[in-house]
């Protein structure tokens with residue numbers, strides 16, 4: 001069964017660091033089993049560098065966010081038009097850090113999903129258990145089945161307090177009740193030691209801290225099946 005491994009760099013790394021990460025990781029992707037869909041989400045400014053570095057590998061590219069608007073007068077926003085030609089296949093939307101620090105709402109996230117799908121980019125919708133239902137309700141019903149959904153308990157992100165797999169099973173069920181039979185990922189302090197527990201009960205993982213070092217990220221990939 002296919003498993004997803006999504007690496008989210010957040011706002012870490014400069015150009016030189018991105019270049020050396022991609023060069024090192026490109027050498028290691030062949031050690032990750034083929035049924036793992038490897039996806040890297042660098043900051044916007046580093047996308048072309050990472051795309052170049054990973055061109056000959058099986059790794060795919062994601063953005064960490066997306067403008068909810070078409071191309072136009074929206075200073076600072078990155079629209080799907082701006083991504084054209086960069087081979088971006090996935091977009092993380094509604095990460096809890098976007099909701100918390102940038103005040104994003106379920107409706108904003110729904111508009112980003114519309115944008116992503118109009119460009120054939122697969123949205124990775126992040127939810128915590130208390131807004132699975134309200135987030136699903138805000139999304140165009142026809143689009144729910146085209147999403148990947150990541151269960152991201154806020155208290156588990158960047159803390160080392162990864163949640164119990166039983167909890168992941170429970171929330172996965174809740175997600176599937178609301179979104180349909182979409183792939184469900186878990187994110188929150190995933191590392192090479194604990195990844196296998198999660199991929200037994202869900203369809204993959206979203207990895208923050210452990211994606212920043214190429215060696216560690218590839219071991220997470222190796223251990224995920």
Ligand code: PGA
Pocket residue numbers: 008152156157158159160187188189190206207208209210
């Ligand atoms: P973490 O981040 O792996 O550093 O906990 C996960 C996330 O924010 O998706």
